[in-house]
Amino acid sequence: MIEIVDADGRMVEREVQTFEHGDGAASKGRYRHFMLKEIHEQPAVIAQTLEGRLSERGVLVKSFGVEAEALFSKAKQIHIIACGTSYHAGMVARYWLERYAGIPTQVEVASEYRYRRVVVPEGTLFVTLSQSGETADTLAALRFAKGSGYLGSLAICNVPGSSLVRESDLTLMTHAGPEIGVASTKAFTTQLTALMLFTLALGRQRGMDEDQQASIVTALRGLSALVSRVLALDPAIERLSVDFAEKQHALFLGRGAHFPIALEGALKLKEISYIHAEAYPAGELKHGPLALVDSEMPVISVAPNDELLDKLKSNLQEVRARGGELYVFADEQVAIDPGEGIKVLHLPHVDEALAPILYTLPLQLLSYHVAVLKGTDVDQPRNLAKSVTVE
Numbered sequence: 001m002i003e004i005v006d007a008d009g010r011m012v013e014r015e016v017q018t019f020e021h022g023d024g025a026a027s028k029g030r031y032r033h034f035m036l037k038e039i040h041e042q043p044a045v046i047a048q049t050l051e052g053r054l055s056e057r058g059v060l061v062k063s064f065g066v067e068a069e070a071l072f073s074k075a076k077q078i079h080i081i082a083c084g085t086s087y088h089a090g091m092v093a094r095y096w097l098e099r100y101a102g103i104p105t106q107v108e109v110a111s112e113y114r115y116r117r118v119v120v121p122e123g124t125l126f127v128t129l130s131q132s133g134e135t136a137d138t139l140a141a142l143r144f145a146k147g148s149g150y151l152g153s154l155a156i157c158n159v160p161g162s163s164l165v166r167e168s169d170l171t172l173m174t175h176a177g178p179e180i181g182v183a184s185t186k187a188f189t190t191q192l193t194a195l196m197l198f199t200l201a202l203g204r205q206r207g208m209d210e211d212q213q214a215s216i217v218t219a220l221r222g223l224s225a226l227v228s229r230v231l232a233l234d235p236a237i238e239r240l241s242v243d244f245a246e247k248q249h250a251l252f253l254g255r256g257a258h259f260p261i262a263l264e265g266a267l268k269l270k271e272i273s274y275i276h277a278e279a280y281p282a283g284e285l286k287h288g289p290l291a292l293v294d295s296e297m298p299v300i301s302v303a304p305n306d307e308l309l310d311k312l313k314s315n316l317q318e319v320r321a322r323g324g325e326l327y328v329f330a331d332e333q334v335a336i337d338p339g340e341g342i343k344v345l346h347l348p349h350v351d352e353a354l355a356p357i358l359y360t361l362p363l364q365l366l367s368y369h370v371a372v373l374k375g376t377d378v379d380q381p382r383n384l385a386k387s388v389t390v391e
Contacts, residue, residue: 035181057214076123086129091260110137133162219351241369265363282315305331
């Protein structure tokens with residue numbers, strides 16, 4: 001018999017919750033590692049994130065909770081707090097929220113936010129992102145925010161019944177299912193998917209063009225199929241990974257909403273392969289990191305077909321002029337050809353709004369295959385824990 005007591009030692013009753021994912025969720029199945037399994041689950045879990053939340057031309061705001069309509073209509077600013085991979089998702093969301101919903105957005109690391117004096121503008125909605133819902137710094141930030149004058153709080157999370165979900169005014173579950181590998185993969189892409197739903201829900205309240213909203217909704221419906229097409233490039237990405245096995249450093253580049261994707265790519269490579277990796281906005285090359293570029297520093301870039309493409313091409317030419325070895329993941333409609341010192345892998349064309357989700361996938365696979373070649377513990381990298389529940 002199990003007895004549960006509260007913080008004061010009093011006996012309490014808790015509703016029994018049944019694990020809904022089945023025995024297979026805790027098994028690697030046909031995959032060598034949980035991380036690889038979870039990478040290949042992304043088409044299915046992205047579909048689950050979207051399930052029941054889209055109307056014909058928009059997003060069902062009630063998916064966020066019964067008070068969502070009222071809170072969203074009053075929101076004048078967004079403040080996103082998260083850690084690690086979730087922080088990168090929040091950084092992408094800032095580009096989306098300001099571009100499509102026209103709402104000012106701040107994104108901050110929870111461990112910094114909770115230890116500074118915060119000025120909260122009137123009408124600010126507090127948003128937390130977490131896979132586990134038990135991340136210590138994110139939870140502490142939410143509890144601090146409750147007395148700081150925010151309009152309300154929204155948690156985007158993967159674990160029902162977690163502390164973050166219970167203590168937030170609104171919630172949106174990502175439905176990614178159990179993620180066992182320490183390096184987050186499917187939790188990240190489902191967070192991004194959920195954040196696009198959030199962007200569209202706020203955009204509806206703030207006069208976003210209806211045709212533009214409908215176009216993104218259509219793209220969301222086709223996203224899982226595109227993810228499957230990218231995952232089919234796995235053998236080609238595995239061949240690229242051989243070039244990294246003996247490297248000590250790597251540099252990731254991106255522009256716009258793809259700078260956070262470069263950050264996420266660098267994080268994945270460092271945490272499971274132990275190769276030192278960092279990421280920069282491509283336009284910042286001349287402000288320091290170009291000094292690092294030589295034939296022993298592979299430079300990885302994502303090149304979606306967007307308004308910053310020509311700027312990015314210029315940045316890539318700067319790398320080649322210094323003898324850097326380039327690895328470019330480019331839209332199939334982008335004219336970047338392979339050549340000496342340049343390896344290019346083309347991805348299927350995707351709506352510009354959703355490109356950050358798609359371009360995450362090859363970086364996950366690259367990191368995975370490099371780690372396997374180096375013989376590291378892919379699912380449980382040294383010194384790291386899946387859920388950071390202490391400071």
